[in-house]
Amino acid sequence: METLWSPWRYEYLNASGDEQPPASSCVFCDLHQNPDEDETRFILFRGRHNYTVLNLYPYISGHLLIIPYEHLGEFDAAPKETTDELMDLTKRCQTALREVYRPQGFNLGMNLGRPAGAGIADHIHMHIMPRWTGDTNFMSTVGETRVIPEDLPTTYRKLRAKF
16 A cells, blocks of 8 residues: 655644634625625525535535525534525535536535534535546645636636526
8 A cells, every 4th residue: 555645734633623713703704794796706696594605715616615694613503494495505506516517426515623624614514516537636635736627707607697
């Protein structure tokens, strides 16, 4: 077996939530405050309890987030109306991504808590990404670089009409 070393990842393993500087506000709470800025903030759709937005740091073109308006740190604390709509919007995102990108599969999920990989641990959100056979690469691991074949404004224009 070969070993691929990635010492740059150690900071994620070694950091505790207590060592993080306190945030003055929540990026997801701030993001949806100005509906007039939806296009520049890449918000695709606003539901009653959640909104859909492009991930500003995508793993792949079409990487979307479904985010509750309410600041919730735990999935099981979310009201049923919020989680029901979150799942309905996730299905809607899958349909839109399938129509626009014609992927062969999807990644779908939540990272709950910093140890689980949550970059923003105190505000739950769902990820959905289109996937294709052979689309993974080692650039993120060995080069600390992601290769995204499409810029966010192009992705936004392609998907906005589906919402």
